[in-house]
Amino acid sequence: MTEHMSPEEFRRHGHRMIDWIADYLEHADRHPVLPRVEPGEIRARIPDRAPEQPEPFERIAADLDEVVMPGITHWQSPNFFAFFPANTSPPAILGDLAAAGLGVQGMLWATSPACTEVENAVLDWLVDLLGLPEDWKTTGPGGGVIQMSASDSTHTALVVARERAGAPAERVVAYASEQAHSSIEKGARVAGYGRVRTIPVDGVYAMRPEALAAAIAEDRAAGLAPAFVCSTVGTTGTTAVDPVRAIGEVARTEGIWHHVDAAYAGSAMICPEFRHHQDGLELVDSYVFNPHKWMLTNFDSSVFYVADRRPLIETLSILPPYLRNAATESGAVIDYRDWHLPLGRRFRSLKLWFVLRSYGAEGIRAYIREHVGLAAGLDARLAADPRFEVIAPTTFALVSFAHTAGDGATDRLAAAINASGEAYVTASRLGERPFIRVAIGQTRTGREHVDRLWDLIDSLAEPVG
Amino acid sequence: MTEHMSPEEFRRHGHRMIDWIADYLEHADRHPVLPRVEPGEIRARIPDRAPEQPEPFERIAADLDEVVMPGITHWQSPNFFAFFPANTSPPAILGDLAAAGLGVQGMLWATSPACTEVENAVLDWLVDLLGLPEDWKTTGPGGGVIQMSASDSTHTALVVARERAGAPAERVVAYASEQAHSSIEKGARVAGYGRVRTIPVDGVYAMRPEALAAAIAEDRAAGLAPAFVCSTVGTTGTTAVDPVRAIGEVARTEGIWHHVDAAYAGSAMICPEFRHHQDGLELVDSYVFNPHKWMLTNFDSSVFYVADRRPLIETLSILPPYLRNAATESGAVIDYRDWHLPLGRRFRSLKLWFVLRSYGAEGIRAYIREHVGLAAGLDARLAADPRFEVIAPTTFALVSFAHTAGDGATDRLAAAINASGEAYVTASRLGERPFIRVAIGQTRTGREHVDRLWDLIDSLAEPVG
Numbered sequence: 001m002t003e004h005m006s007p008e009e010f011r012r013h014g015h016r017m018i019d020w021i022a023d024y025l026e027h028a029d030r031h032p033v034l035p036r037v038e039p040g041e042i043r044a045r046i047p048d049r050a051p052e053q054p055e056p057f058e059r060i061a062a063d064l065d066e067v068v069m070p071g072i073t074h075w076q077s078p079n080f081f082a083f084f085p086a087n088t089s090p091p092a093i094l095g096d097l098a099a100a101g102l103g104v105q106g107m108l109w110a111t112s113p114a115c116t117e118v119e120n121a122v123l124d125w126l127v128d129l130l131g132l133p134e135d136w137k138t139t140g141p142g143g144g145v146i147q148m149s150a151s152d153s154t155h156t157a158l159v160v161a162r163e164r165a166g167a168p169a170e171r172v173v174a175y176a177s178e179q180a181h182s183s184i185e186k187g188a189r190v191a192g193y194g195r196v197r198t199i200p201v202d203g204v205y206a207m208r209p210e211a212l213a214a215a216i217a218e219d220r221a222a223g224l225a226p227a228f229v230c231s232t233v234g235t236t237g238t239t240a241v242d243p244v245r246a247i248g249e250v251a252r253t254e255g256i257w258h259h260v261d262a263a264y265a266g267s268a269m270i271c272p273e274f275r276h277h278q279d280g281l282e283l284v285d286s287y288v289f290n291p292h293k294w295m296l297t298n299f300d301s302s303v304f305y306v307a308d309r310r311p312l313i314e315t316l317s318i319l320p321p322y323l324r325n326a327a328t329e330s331g332a333v334i335d336y337r338d339w340h341l342p343l344g345r346r347f348r349s350l351k352l353w354f355v356l357r358s359y360g361a362e363g364i365r366a367y368i369r370e371h372v373g374l375a376a377g378l379d380a381r382l383a384a385d386p387r388f389e390v391i392a393p394t395t396f397a398l399v400s401f402a403h404t405a406g407d408g409a410t411d412r413l414a415a416a417i418n419a420s421g422e423a424y425v426t427a428s429r430l431g432e433r434p435f436i437r438v439a440i441g442q443t444r445t446g447r448e449h450v451d452r453l454w455d456l457i458d459s460l461a462e463p464v465g
Numbered sequence: 466m467t468e469h470m471s472p473e474e475f476r477r478h479g480h481r482m483i484d485w486i487a488d489y490l491e492h493a494d495r496h497p498v499l500p501r502v503e504p505g506e507i508r509a510r511i512p513d514r515a516p517e518q519p520e521p522f523e524r525i526a527a528d529l530d531e532v533v534m535p536g537i538t539h540w541q542s543p544n545f546f547a548f549f550p551a552n553t554s555p556p557a558i559l560g561d562l563a564a565a566g567l568g569v570q571g572m573l574w575a576t577s578p579a580c581t582e583v584e585n586a587v588l589d590w591l592v593d594l595l596g597l598p599e600d601w602k603t604t605g606p607g608g609g610v611i612q613m614s615a616s617d618s619t620h621t622a623l624v625v626a627r628e629r630a631g632a633p634a635e636r637v638v639a640y641a642s643e644q645a646h647s648s649i650e651k652g653a654r655v656a657g658y659g660r661v662r663t664i665p666v667d668g669v670y671a672m673r674p675e676a677l678a679a680a681i682a683e684d685r686a687a688g689l690a691p692a693f694v695c696s697t698v699g700t701t702g703t704t705a706v707d708p709v710r711a712i713g714e715v716a717r718t719e720g721i722w723h724h725v726d727a728a729y730a731g732s733a734m735i736c737p738e739f740r741h742h743q744d745g746l747e748l749v750d751s752y753v754f755n756p757h758k759w760m761l762t763n764f765d766s767s768v769f770y771v772a773d774r775r776p777l778i779e780t781l782s783i784l785p786p787y788l789r790n791a792a793t794e795s796g797a798v799i800d801y802r803d804w805h806l807p808l809g810r811r812f813r814s815l816k817l818w819f820v821l822r823s824y825g826a827e828g829i830r831a832y833i834r835e836h837v838g839l840a841a842g843l844d845a846r847l848a849a850d851p852r853f854e855v856i857a858p859t860t861f862a863l864v865s866f867a868h869t870a871g872d873g874a875t876d877r878l879a880a881a882i883n884a885s886g887e888a889y890v891t892a893s894r895l896g897e898r899p900f901i902r903v904a905i906g907q908t909r910t911g912r913e914h915v916d917r918l919w920d921l922i923d924s925l926a927e928p929v930g
Contacts, residue, residue, distance in 0.1 A: 004824055005555040009490045014483030017559050018476055021566030026472045035578060039797040042582035050590040054825040057556065060818075064563060068815075071579030076568045083576070083787065086809065088568040090470040091522065094482050098529055100561045100763050101486030103541045103553040111548070114536030117507040125515040148613055149807035159655050169634040169657045174716040183808060190624050190781070190806055192634045192657035236787060237755070292809070298565050299811050316655070319771060320647040321894040322548065322701060322902065332504040341655055342614035343648060344551065346764050350533075353525075360519040361470055429786040437787065 005057065013057050020064065021093065032421025035071050042071035045295070073424070078444040081453060082424045084236070084264045085441030088298035091358035094350030096298060098192075106345045109333035110247075112327040116334055119146060119349035122356065123303060129361055130269035130289070131407040133281050136305045138334060144305045145339040146348045151264035153304035155187035156312070156340055158228055160286075161257030162191055163315045167225035168192035175215060176230040176339035177207035179237050181261060184230050195224065204393055205240035205430075207231065213250050228257045233278050234265025237430060238392035238400045241265070241277045248283025262286040263302070267294035268372070268396050272367050277395070294371075294397075294441045295364065297355045301348055304340075313338045371397040371440045374450045378438060381454055387464050388457075391435050402435040409462045410434045416460040423453045470522065479523050480630060485529065486558065493542040493909070497886025500536050507536035508612055523861045530644065538889070543909040546918060547889045549701070549729045549863075550906030553763035556823035560816030561763060574798035575790040581799055584611060584814035587821065588768060594826055595734040595754070598746050601770045603799060609770045610804040612815045615728035618753035618769035620652035621777070621805055623693055625751075626722030627656055627913045628780045631908045632690035635659035641695040642672035644702050646726060649695050660689065669858055670705035670895075672696065678715050697745050699730025702895060702902075703857035703865045706730070706742045713748025717804045725752040728767070731761040733837070733861050736830050742860070759836075759862075759906045760829065762820050769805075836862040836905045839915045843903060846919055852929050853922075856895065862905040875899045881925040888918045 005013070027039050033147040045067045075086050095259040110204040117272045123144030124137040147153045148253030158174060165172050169192035176184040197219070199212045216226045229251050231242040244260060251258035260278070266289020268274040281287070287305045291297040306312050319328070327333045359367070375397040382388040382401045392400040403409035412426035414436050426437040440450060470478070510532045540551050588609030589602040589847030596831050614616045623639060634657035641649040643663040647806040653661045662684070664677045681691045694716050696707040708724060714724035725743070731754020733739040746752070748842040752770045756762040771777050784793070784805040792798045802808050824832070840862040847853040847866045868874035879892035881903050891902040905915060 004828060007487045010490075010555040010558075011483055011487050013555070013559055014487070014562075016478045017562050017566075018479030018483060022472045022476045022563070026564060037578050039574065039578070039792060039795070040582070042579045043586050046586040048589075048822045050587075050594055051825045052827050054828050055822045057559075057823055060556070060822050061559075068567075068583065071577065071582060072567060072569060073575070073577040075570060075577070076566075083570070083578055086568060086570045089566065090475040090478070091525070093475075093562070094522075094526075094564045096565045097479075097482050097486070097558070097562050100553065100558045101489060101541075102537060103551060103763050104537060105551045105764065106549070109504065112536065112538040113502050114507045114533045114538070115535060117505070118533065121511040122515075123509050124513075124874045128513055149809045151807045151809075162657065182783045182788075184782065186783045186806070186808075189783075191655070192627065228826075235478055236785070262616065275552060277487070285660070298568050299570065299809055314490075316651065318647045318651045318654075320701070322891055323647075324894075327504060329505070338617055341620055341651070342616045343651075344614045344616075344764055357513045357520045357525050358522055360516045362517050363469060363519050364798065386500075427787075454649070 004054070013021045013061065016061065016461065020061070025076060027124065029079055031074050031077060032420065033074045033077050033079050033424035034418055036075060037071050038158040042067065076209060078442050078449040079218050079423045079453070081438045081440060081443050082426045084439050086292060087294060087296055087441060087443040088300055089296035089355060089443050091354040092297045092351040095354035098193050099350045102347055104240045104347055106334045106347060107337040107343050108323060108325065108328060110327045112347070115347045115379055116336060118353055119336070120334060122349045122353045123331065125356060126303065130266060131272065131288065132305065133307065135307055141309065142305060142307045143309045143334065144303050145336055145344060147302045147304050147340050148300040149302050150181070150290050151183040151187060152287045152340065153245065153302050154183050154230070154259060154261060156284040156304060157257065157259040158187045158193065160311050160315045161228035163237050164257060164311055165225045165227035171223065171225045172227045173197060173219050173224050174228040174230070175199055175212055175226065177201050177232060177242055178239055179205045179235040180230055180235050181263070184261070188389070189357060201240065205238050206245060207242040209243055209246035212247060216250070216254050226254055226256050228259065230259045230261050233260055234396055235261040235266070239398045240392065241395060244278055245280025245283060248280045252283055252364055257285045258283060259309060260284050262287060262289045264290070264293050265396050267291065268368050270361060271368055291352055294368070295355065296359065296367070296443055301352055316340070342456060371445065374445070374447060375399050375440045378450055378454060389462050392429065397440040399438040399455045400435050402433065403461060405462055405464050407434050411437060413457070413461050417456055423456055469519070474522070478526065481526065482677050485526070490541060493539055494544055496539050496542060498539045498544050498889035499539060499886065501884055502536050509910040530924050539908065543907050543911065543914045544888045544918070545907050546905060547891045548904045549758045549904050550787060551757060551764055552759060552761055552906060552908040553818060554908050555760035556819040557762045557816040560819035564812040564815045567812055569812055571812060572802040572808050573788060573790065573793060573800045575792045580812045581801060582800070583818055587814045587818045590821060591768065595731060595768055596737065596740045597752065597770065598772065606687055606774065607770060607772045608774050608799065609768050610801055612767045612769050612805050613753050614767050615646070615726065615741050615753045615767040616648040616652060617805065618767050619648050619695070619724060620655060621769060622722065622724040622751040623652045623656045623658065624691035625780045627658065629722060629776055630690045630692035631808065636688065636690045636845050637692045638662060638684050638689050639695070640664055640667050640677055640691070640692040642697060642707055644700040644705055645695055645697050646668045646728070666705065670703050672701060672707040672712060674711035674715055677712060681715070681719050691719055691721050692843060693724065695724045695726050698725060699861055701729070702893060704730060704861050704863045705857065706860060709743055710745025710748060712894055713745045722750045724747060725749050727752060727754045729755070729758050730861050732756065733833050735826060736833055739861070756817055759833070760820065761824065761832070761908055762817050766817055781805070830854055836910065839910070839912060840864050840905045843919060852926050856900050864903040867900040868926060870927055870929050872899050875901060878922070878926050882921055885921060887921055
């Protein structure tokens with residue numbers, strides 16, 4: 001068939017799109033971080049029906065500015081301090097572009113061997129880079145796979161753990177701290193777990209392992225089947241760190257699956273000075289970290305490791321006739337189809353490969369350390385000011401603070417910062433207490449942006465007393 | 466922070482990457498469709514450890530040709546006739562590129578309103594374009610959402626159906642024809658279903674609704690809880706079409722969830738002449754089709770519709786404090802986080818929006834009809850030749866045939882075609898009988914490619930008698 005857009009037109013429009021992205025990323029700080037639109041406002045700019053006839057690509061591309069941009073929350077602005085970052089980088093964008101151009105499906109090794117083998121190689125690189133156990137390499141009994149999100153990775157672990165428990169689902173129990181991410185509860189609910197027990201935390205919001213052991217004992221006595229526990233290294237609330245080794249010892253004693261959610265903090269482990277936070281990984285069955293949060297690789301790129309790939313594959317492998325092939329039958333290859341729920345998969349390792357090579361390990365370490373240093377600096381400024389209280393340790397690059405004048409003052413400060421358009425922070429709560437989360441991790445965030453955020457906090461905060 | 470790759474460098478490397486893709490897609494037919502590599506061969510070209518220092522981007526990009534390309538199965542070659550297509554198009558690639566550049570997370574309306582509202586608008590367009598029930602629009606009680614793959618969409622439906630059944634998971638039963646896709650069995654296993662019953666098919670491989678009714682009755686008598694049935698419109702084996710209305714009537718009577726898997730054939734419904742194959746959609750609870758198969762939109766783009774969004778949201782909604790916001794609380798917006806398992810999500814509707822506008826509905830219809838016409842032509846040639854038997858109706862653009870000299874001759878023919886490098890077909894089986902699947906649907910596949918495939922079949926097939 002004749003292509004609708006000729007190769008020459010694709011080049012022309014493609015070069016313009018690259019330039020549009022270059023301009024956008026260079027000047028992302030010129031936009032108010034939060035858009036000022038009401039529900040329905042963007043949609044009202046779009047016709048109710050698809051066009052019957054082709055539209056010129058120039059007009060379509062122009063709608064990025066005219067229709068889309070007014071409704072964009074600027075995650076790529078250096079003034080974005082909300083949630084956790086979802087950062088990206090030029091080499092990641094180009095890796096993703098190459099993957100879109102190649103358009104392969106990597107469901108089996110045989111359906112595009114390079115898609116599987118580059119992923120094997122890059123995820124094995126990361127085992128060394130993050131100081132993970134050697135066994136987790138695809139050359140050993142374990143291995144890594146790229147999933148879409150930490151929710152998918154954790155859900156996969158929950159399903160394997162449920163199967164291993166061998167009890168009716170409604171009696172199967174998952175455990176996580178009361179500070180764990182909502183994906184544990186959601187994944188367990190989706191996997192049909194009978195119960196998710198939240199375990200109390202200590203003064204720095206880390207899980208209390210003796211409370212875990214007590215909860216398990218209580219559940220066993222009630223005839224339930226404890227199956228899964230999640231240690232979080234870097235909680236979403238305050239980047240608290242659960243004691244991985246102590247939880248692992250409980251899990252080992254009890255024979256339950258031990259999963260580590262390091263979705264955010266995993267990226268920091270490329271710097272050896274943070275690795276004590278994940279001490280005890282030899283007592284872990286699975287681990288998730290998201291390079292799409294803080295390792296310069298755009299979504300989706302959630303890396304899921306297992307210490308032993310057999311129970312994973314046994315749970316997820318189904319081989320219909322149209323997927324049979326000699327390579328699979330030889331046992332010499334990895335078929336990633338058996339490592340997650342979806343069958344089809346993009347060549348997602350390309351962007352990670354591009355990023356790791358383009359920055360080099362040293363480049364990524366420098367970038368992580370810069371953000372951690374900036375967070376420490378902001379923490380020190382807040383701690384020195386009587387108007388503010390830092391409410392949890394700044395362990396990585398998230399600063400959690402509240403106004404000392406009370407909850408109302410904290411709420412009003414967060415609202416004022418976000419209404420300014422100059423920065424975006426998250427207004428969250430610990431129990432009923434409001435606090436402000438400042439996550440420093442956007443690719444282009446530097447000292448000047450954090451200084452400006454401090455000025456904003458300083459000028460907008462109500463006086464005390 | 467200073468960017469590692471400057472905006473000017475990004476432009477330069479980006480323009481080159483666009484040109485590399487333009488060259489690749491223009492000449493994808495020059496590569497043997499199947500790569501000739503042994504397991505481990507690609508990986509052996511990659512160092513065992515990540516580089517400590519940055520590598521120049523030129524060297525990284527050069528490895529696309531030197532390391533990656535020898536291990537690529539060319540899904541974008543016009544001579545790719547295997548599996549189902551995973552096609553793409555220039556506007557889709559540029560839409561995906563724009564999404565990577567914007568780098569937003571659309572988990573909530575509030576985290577980037579345009580990401581949600583463009584998706585709402587485009588999926589509502591598709592309701593009209595495919596002749597789906599008006600109720601399935603987001604402006605009505607239902608709505609659509611983009612998921613990663615049909616496996617994810619179907620799994621989501623299975624989970625909602627399991628919850629609705631309100632029985633212990635191990636007693637819950639899903640039903641699908643013996644020709645249904647493996648994602649039903651996998652999804653049900655992942656969702657903890659006690660059983661998946663495969664229902665017999667008729668002479669054209671369509672589910673027998675009376676056999677479904679009998680199976681349900683038998684299961685109820687045995688104390689099980691029938692919860693979910695999947696009608697397939699266009700099976701993976703032979704594009705068989707289950708009787709949606711008759712199955713829907715059984716499902717309605719029995720009060721079980723009725724899901725339609727139109728992953729492949731859904732794209733054809735843009736042409737009104739195919740819509741009789743999905744008659745009965747008012748008796749359907751959920752529906753999946755994959756624009757990333759046959760609608761020029763690169764993976765991932767699986768569209769999942771529900772007739773009523775309430776049970777979906779009730780099953781999947783969990784709202785932790787860091788995600789609370791005024792727009793969500795107002796009820797005036799859609800938060801897609803509650804429509805699937807993952808929390809994070811890319812701006813995937815951009816590429817679909819670009820494709821629908823760039824081709825126009827008429828352009829996509831012409832393209833579907835061209836492939837369907839080419840398949841009919843190949844079917845006629847095979848049917849007229851005593852060496853071949855077309856073993857299932859060519860309903861869309863998949864031709865299923867066998868050699869009349871027996872299974873060995875069929876197996877050898879498939880192997881010879883694939884070993885030639887000139888085309889790639891799937892060697893599959895119906896029961897124990899081998900057959901060859903020719904799926905015509907790659908974006909650039911035209912008459913000349915199907916003519917050449919016929920010449921190849923003609924020259925490689927053994928004589929009869």
